[in-house]
Amino acid sequence: MERHACNGWIERWQARLLGAATLLVATLVLTITLILVVGAAKFLQSRGWRIQVLLGAHWNPLAGHFEIGLFIVDTIIVTALAMALTLPFGLGVAVFGAYVAGWRERAALRWLLTIFAAVPSVAMGWWGLAVVVPSVRRIFGGPGFSLLAAGAVLAVMLLPTFSLLALEVLDKVPEDWHQASLALGASEDQNLLQMALKVSLPGLKTAFLSAVARAMGETVAVQMVIGGAVYGFHGVLGPGATLTTQILTDMAILPLGHPAHGVLDLMALILLVALMLLTTWAQRGDDRP
Amino acid sequence: MRRGRRWYAVSYGITLVALAALFWVVCLLAKDGLAGWHWSLLTRFPRELGSGGGIGPELVNTVSMVILAEGLSVPPGMAVAVWLTDYAPMASWVRWLTRVLIAFQSIPAIVIGLIVYQTFVDRLGWPLSVGTGTIALAVLNLPAVAVLGATVLGEVPGRLREGSLALGATRIQTVWHIVLPDALPALVDQLGYSWARLAGETAALIFTAGINVGPRWGWFQPGETLAVHFWYVRTEGVMPDWRSVAAATGLVLVLITGAAVAGGKLWAARILAKRGSGVKEV
Known part of the structure; x- marks a missing residue:
């Protein structure tokens, strides 16, 4: 009896210790969010809460103009371009790895994709400068530094991770279902398009959204090839700047004491909110059976 | 080609x-990096203006900051993972916490860089240094360790836990002697990924660890890493041999990240092989 009570006491403290670690991490996450919210709110207040800050495109920190609409639009365009390029290639690789390849090829493919997934984004940016930017310049004219180049670099960067995730999802379709579908007379194509891809849709959505999150949050690979133009929109083939690249560029120009430092917090907060929405959306499908 | 398999052929193409x-990226890096390769590159100090700079510091x-950041983030991160899988109550706020952690797992690194810069450099007056960069990497890694750790621990079969608890083990004994050893290969695998991610991190370090190196290693010495050096030399370097220095730095970096992932996988496979197949089949 004595011993049992003692164990209960120790166990309670073990649980509390682990709970304290969770509390610590929760506090950290909350603190980061609060810092951004307070910084962004102060900045918006100094601008009179004008919506123009989010929608306008007049960016000139030295003259006191802080409208970040252009960066939001560029972020959306670059992310959309990257996903439009990654999706067909990633799905193709996943279908090959899950259904077409023999076990030897599949093992080799997984190894390669895993190693490629670990290639740092800065290396992708380097490749973009060496290959993608000159190609865009040669094919479409213009400076080459462009939203398109950024999208292409991101697409190559996301490809291994997205393919691996999609491959895992397609792999989880039960063998019985393939057998049943084929036994009912479906061709391999019909089985793939009308059964396998369809039942994998929730999982593929999660993989897709996590790739979107990475595309949106990538900084250096984009910064190296996008050109950093902040005055006006130059089209998909022209230079631009995203939220992440602009935070990087202006962190030195707008130090903490600067009255407009809060605009960096605002940009970071927008990214964080978008990320929360993506995560919530991705999880919603997973909760359903 | 059999009829009705057109999409299989397309997927092959x-x-x-x-x-x-993907091979283009790595092979071009290898080609350019090896063009001006000299082994002393690995030990020399970098040069801002003249040619012949190295990447020793x-x-x-890179290696020291990754080790320190893993050391700072893995123990609390794994504690959170254990709490989430084995201790957390079934409550909606736990689901929300998990969701927030998942979002923070893919938080843009530049946001972490911004926060750490504001807090440690601007408010506390820390220099751009090894220490500040380590903090940034640890903060970046913490939610990832918690989420991925919880995923891995969640895959340990429930019957192992039930068996252990039924035999009279406490919860912490179950976690320590049953759950963690069973999950060890997957954890080692994840550690490899995590190592590669931190070693390749650039955006969070430019304004925390800085773009310079000090004369010796120290917590408050300037802490440029390989990834940052790669970025800096390629985008702003003015040394005459910037092309080969950048590519060689990138090559070393890619080799390190590749070795981390491959090493994690091979080590995990070795643990699984040593364990033998008989035990888990029961």
């Missing part, structure tokens, strides 16, 4: 194109 693009900074 797509895979070849995709792999070609960057190499030391």
